[in-house]
Every structure is written in structure tokens, then in C-alpha cells.
Amino acid sequence: MQGHILTIKTENDWKQLVLQNQKPVIVDFYADWCGPCKVLKPKLHNLHEQSQGKWELAVVNVDIEELQKISSQYASKGIPAVYLFHKGEKVSDFLGNNEAKAKEMATKAASL
Amino acid sequence: MQISQEFDFFVIGGGSGGLAAAKQAASYGAKVGLADFVKPSPQGTKWGLGGTCVNVGCIPKKLMHFAAMAGELRKDQIEAGWIDTDIQGKHDWNRMTENVQNHIKKLNFSYKNQLNKKEVKYYNKLAELEKSNIVKLIDKDGGIEFIKSKYILIAVGGRPSYPENIPEIEKKVITSDDLFWLPNNPGKTLIVGASYVALECGGFLNGLGYDTTIMVRSILLRGFDQEIAGKIEDYMMENGIKFIKEAIPINIELTENNKRLVTWTQKGIQHSDIFDTVIIATGRKSDTNKLNLEQIGVKTNKNGKIICTIDDRTSIMNIYAIGDCVEGRPELTPTAIKCGQLLANRLFGGQKKMMCYQFVPTTIFTPLEYGCIGYSEEEAINKFTQNEIIIYHSIFKPLEWNLLESHYAQACMIKLIVLVSTRRVIGLHYLGPNAGEIVQGYAIAMKLGATKEQFDSTIGIHPTCSEEILTLTAIKGIDNPQKEGC
Numbered sequence: 133m134q135g136h137i138l139t140i141k142t143e144n145d146w147k148q149l150v151l152q153n154q155k156p157v158i159v160d161f162y163a164d165w166c167g168p169c170k171v172l173k174p175k176l177h178n179l180h181e182q183s184q185g186k187w188e189l190a191v192v193n194v195d196i197e198e199l200q201k202i203s204s205q206y207a208s209k210g211i212p213a214v215y216l217f218h219k220g221e222k223v224s225d226f227l228g229n230n231e232a233k234a235k236e237m238a239t240k241a242a243s244l
Numbered sequence: 245m246q247i248s249q250e251f252d253f254f255v256i257g258g259g260s261g262g263l264a265a266a267k268q269a270a271s272y273g274a275k276v277g278l279a280d281f282v283k284p285s286p287q288g289t290k291w292g293l294g295g296t297c298v299n300v301g302c303i304p305k306k307l308m309h310f311a312a313m314a315g316e317l318r319k320d321q322i323e324a325g326w327i328d329t330d331i332q333g334k335h336d337w338n339r340m341t342e343n344v345q346n347h348i349k350k351l352n353f354s355y356k357n358q359l360n361k362k363e364v365k366y367y368n369k370l371a372e373l374e375k376s377n378i379v380k381l382i383d384k385d386g387g388i389e390f391i392k393s394k395y396i397l398i399a400v401g402g403r404p405s406y407p408e409n410i411p412e413i414e415k416k417v418i419t420s421d422d423l424f425w426l427p428n429n430p431g432k433t434l435i436v437g438a439s440y441v442a443l444e445c446g447g448f449l450n451g452l453g454y455d456t457t458i459m460v461r462s463i464l465l466r467g468f469d470q471e472i473a474g475k476i477e478d479y480m481m482e483n484g485i486k487f488i489k490e491a492i493p494i495n496i497e498l499t500e501n502n503k504r505l506v507t508w509t510q511k512g513i514q515h516s517d518i519f520d521t522v523i524i525a526t527g528r529k530s531d532t533n534k535l536n537l538e539q540i541g542v543k544t545n546k547n548g549k550i551i552c553t554i555d556d557r558t559s560i561m562n563i564y565a566i567g568d569c570v571e572g573r574p575e576l577t578p579t580a581i582k583c584g585q586l587l588a589n590r591l592f593g594g595q596k597k598m599m600c601y602q603f604v605p606t607t608i609f610t611p612l613e614y615g616c617i618g619y620s621e622e623e624a625i626n627k628f629t630q631n632e633i634i635i636y637h638s639i640f641k642p643l644e645w646n647l648l649e650s651h652y653a654q655a656c657m658i659k660l661i662v663l664v665s666t667r668r669v670i671g672l673h674y675l676g677p678n679a680g681e682i683v684q685g686y687a688i689a690m691k692l693g694a695t696k697e698q699f700d701s702t703i704g705i706h707p708t709c710s711e712e713i714l715t716l717t718a719i720k721g722i723d724n725p726q727k728e729g730c
Contacts, residue, residue: 166350194353204357208361
């Protein structure tokens with residue numbers, strides 16, 4: 133069963149769904165033209181399904197004009213860029229299609 | 245008129261020159277803005293930040309040239325011993341273009357990030373000069389804002405131009421603006437033009453397996469060494485490309501099944517044929533006509549190119565221009581970049597260095613690549629007369645070509661043009677594999693004024709094609725360029 137994934141489309145979405153979320157949020161910055169992003173996506177989805185609702189998964193498409201400021205803040209070193217946020221604070225992050233780091237982040241998120 | 249922002253430096257055009265100048269200026273602490281907006285081609289193609297080179301020029305061209313060469317290598321693979329290599333295997337246009345376009349989009353993204361990191365304010369809006377220090381910015385929905393800037397840099401580059409003798413030609417043909425973004429393969433293609441754009445595109449399309457014809461009005465590669473241009477043509481013909489020489493198209497009609505019926509005249513006789521795609525590559529024009537230059541007083545020549553002094557200043561004191569849109573500049577990415585950086589250094593870094601356009605190396609990525617630095621044979625004779633120069637030449641065969649019999653033994657050539665009085669090498673021409681990589685290093689030697697003797701006293705690397713440049717003894721007009729024996 134597919135867990136509910138938060139699609140961030142506006143700066144307001146970012147504020148409400150990521151920064152102000154009660155639960156920990158893992159945010160995936162990706163683009164349609166990015167090969168490694170496509171490989172990482174299902175891995176994150178799987179981890180989310182297994183999390184039993186302990187954390188949320190949000191996705192940000194870096195090509196969305198409205199999100200340019202946020203994308204350039206978090207995705208300027210490259211994509212996929214994945215961040216763990218809790219109560220508005222960044223807890224950890226990793227860059228690239230890294231399954232081991234994704235698992236580590238999911239475990240951390242579940243413990244918060 | 246409300247001014248929404250004030251800048252020290254505002255750049256119009258986010259291509260090779262504009263981006264480099266903007267980033268360099270920002271590194272000195274200047275408040276910089278940049279506007280880039282791609283007007284869709286007549287066929288509707290558009291692209292992101294980065295300019296011609298990144299989106300519809302050097303980058304996709306080189307990748308597709310590489311793709312074509314990768315295919316051509318299959319025959320050599322068999323002779324090198326690989327089993328199951330299928331030389332009949334077809335090419336998947338969409339797979340190649342998807343990978344090329346993904347890379348381009350990565351670059352668009354990376355440039356946006358770079359501007360952001362350097363705190364350059366990026367406007368995806370079409371710019372126009374409102375006053376000599378005010379720019380009008382129009383977004384895709386028609387929304388308008390005005391910004392003020394101490395200095396303005398015009399770096400708008402150029403776009404392909406179309407012949408004027410065929411009615412509604414823009415609807416029936418494509419250009420390099422469209423080729424790299426075609427949703428389907430171009431099929432049987434006619435390329436009209438004799439520039440490096442025409443030859444490079446024709447070259448890789450043929451290499452990818454498409455029936456390719458190139459129609460040329462007079463000479464190939466005007467401005468380049470004509471002996472080498474002739475050998476480029478020979479090589480392309482050997483590889484199956486058809487040339488229609490001394491011809492111009494006089495009509496193009498869409499057929500029932502959406503093909504192109506092209507009619508042309510050659511030596512007074514009319515011919516016609518049907519093609520799937522017609523590519524026009526007959527030249528480029530400066531993209532300055534909607535900038536409102538005339539009203540502001542920025543002088544251009546009759547082709548729309550901006551007239552600048554050696555320090556990139558236009559006829560208006562605080563307005564500068566660099567790159568393809570300026571009269572007399574080479575239409576190359578590295579020169580636009582360097583020029584932009586040096587301009588920023590002068591305006592904001594207190595430096596004085598001007599751009600030097602002497603001995604700029606360049607390479608044409610035709611199926612057999614051609615790299616050159618300095619004078620062509622024609623330019624050298626024109627400037628120095630035949631008596632004051634010596635031309636050393638050699639026809640050689642790359643070692644790797646010896647595995648496969650069918651490689652054309654006389655295809656590759658090197659020419660060095662030497663001034664008699666100083667023995668200085670003033671022209672270097674290499675026609676052969678990996679031309680860009682090979683010729684790059686020699687540009688330093690030529691800038692430093694290396695002589696033929698200094699070239700000869702440098703030990704070559706063996707076995708390479710490049711070492712041939714250091715072992716030239718045959719003199720044009722006296723000796724055969726081809727070595728006898730091994």
C-alpha cells in the first residue's frame with residue numbers, strides 16, 4: 133500500500149508540510165532529467181512504506197519556478213539531495229543515489 | 245516608470261559570455277543582474293539558461309558527433325577481434341537525444357545554481373533598452389518591470405538566419421536550433437549550407453545512419469584553409485555523404501505525407517528531390533534587432549552586429565557588448581568567456597588587461613576532425629606573400645587505422661606555416677582524429693612565438709598522431725607530403 137507522499141509545489145507547502153510538520157520529514161530534491169534521482173526514488177518510497185507512518189516523505193521537483201529559492205538553497209551541490217527535517221530543523225542530509233545513507237536516514241527518522 | 249532594482253552591472257543574455265562576465269563581476273562584490281530569455285524558434289523549440297553553446301551548439305553537437313563516431317568504430321572493433329559486433333545495428337535517435345537533453349538540463353540547472361551562489365539576480369525575462377541606463381524586462385505573460393544599472397552588458401549572441409528567396413521557408417525547414425531537440429529522427433536529410441555547422445551536422449547525421457545530402461552554393465568552410473577544406477569534403481564523400489555543389493534551393497514544398505519537395509538550380513538546370521527534413525545552415529545573425537539599440541544610440545553594422553572598441557565599449561559610454569553579437573569577434577565560446585571575465589576585471593577589479601584574439605585555437609568536429617591555430621595558407625599568403633612563408637606538410641595515417649583495410653590512407657594531413665624571416669610558426673593545421681585534444685597544447689607554443697626549430701627539437705610521444713607535428717620535413721611545392729615506406 134502506497135504511503136501518502138507530500139508533493140511540494142509552493143513556498144507555502146514547504147513551510148507548512150516540511151518545516152511545520154509535527155512528524156520528521158525526509159525531503160527528496162529531484163528532477164525528471166536526473167538518472168540517479170530515478171533510481172533512488174523507489175528506494176525512498178519503499179523505506180517510507182516500511183516506516184509505519186513514523187515519518188513523512190516529501191518530494192521537491194527542482195525545475196518548479198516557484199521553488200527556485202528553496203531548490204538553490206538545498207540542491208545547489210547536485211541532486212538527488214535528500215534531507216531529514218524535524219520540527220523545522222535540518223537533522224541530516226546526503227547527496228546522490230546512496231541506498232545505505234537512505235536506510236540510515238530512515239532509521240534515524242523513525243527514532244525521532 | 246518605477247525602478248524595481250538598481251544594479252552595478254546588468255547583463256542581457258545568459259550565454260557563454262554573459263554568464264562568465266556576470267559571475268566574475270559578482271566575485272568583486274558588484275551588485276549584478278542577468279536577464280536570459282529564449283525566444284522560441286519558428287518551429288517552437290526553446291531551451292533553458294546557458295546560451296547557444298550549452299543548448300543548441302557545442303555541447304549537443306559534440307555529443308552527437310561522439311555518438312556517430314562510436315557507431316563508425318564498430319567496423320574497427322571486428323578487426324580488433326571483437327565477436328558479435330553488429331555493423332548493421334540501427335541507431336535509436338530518441339535514446340541518444342534523451343541522454344543529450346538530460347545532460348543539457350543538468351547544465352541549465354548548474355548555471356542557475358552558480359548564479360545563485362554568486363548572488364547574481366537572474367531574470368528569465370526578455371530585455372530591452374529603455375534608456376542608456378534603464379532596462380525594460382518583459383516576462384512570458386507580458387508583465388513588465390524596469391531596472392537601473394550603472395553598466396549594461398549586451399551578450400545576446402545570435403540565431404540562425406534563413407535564405408530570403410523562398411516564401412514561408414521558416415515553416416518548412418529546421419535549423420540547428422531545432423535539430424538537437426527533434427522528437428523523431430530526421431530521416432533522409434538535406435542540409436543547405438557550407439559552414440562548419442552544416443558540415444558537422446551533416447557529418448554526424450550520416451554517421452548515425454541517415455541518408456544525408458549537403459547543398460553548397462560555392463566554397464566549403466569559407467575563411468578556413470581551403471586545402472584542408474577540400475580534404476574534409478573528400479573524407480565526407482568517401483563516407484557516403486552526397487554533396488550538391490554550386491547549387492541553391494529555389495523552392496521547398498510540403499508534400500502530402502509531410503515530406504519536403506526541394507527544387508534547386510545547379511548550373512542553370514533545375515532539379516528536385518524529396519527529403520524528410522531540410523536543415524538550413526547558411527549563416528547566423530546577431531540577435532540585436534529587438535533590443536531597441538537604434539533609439540538608444542548603440543551603433544550596429546548592417547548585419548546587426550554591435551560595433552565596439554577594443555575594450556568592448558559600444559557607442560554609448562556605459563553600455564558594453566561581447567561575444568557573437570559584436571562585429572569582428574570570433575564566434576567561439578572560449579573567447580566570449582575570456583572577454584567577459586577580462587571586462588569584469590577592468591570594470592570592477594581595477595585591472596587593465598584586454599582580450600587578445602591572436603592565435604585562438606579552434607576545431608571543427610566534422611567526421612574527420614580539423615584543428616587549427618593561426619593563419620590559413622590563404623591568409624598567410626595574403627598578409628606576407630608567398631616568398632615570406634614556408635609551408636611544411638605531411639599526409640599521414642593514424643596507427644590505429646591499420647587494423648581495418650578500408651580506412652582511407654591519404655585522409656589525414658598536417659600543415660605548418662612558417663615565417664621565413666623569424667622561423668616562427670604562424671599557422672598550424674591538423675586534420676585527423678582527436679584534433680581538438682591534439683591542437684590545444686600547441687596554442688601555448690604559438691602564443692609564445694615558437695619557431696619551427698623549437699617544434700623540431702621537441703621530442704614526440706610515440707606512437708601518436710600528434711608527434712607528426714614535430715617531425716615535418718616535407719616542404720609544399722618541393723616535396724611530396726606523403727612519406728615513402730614505413
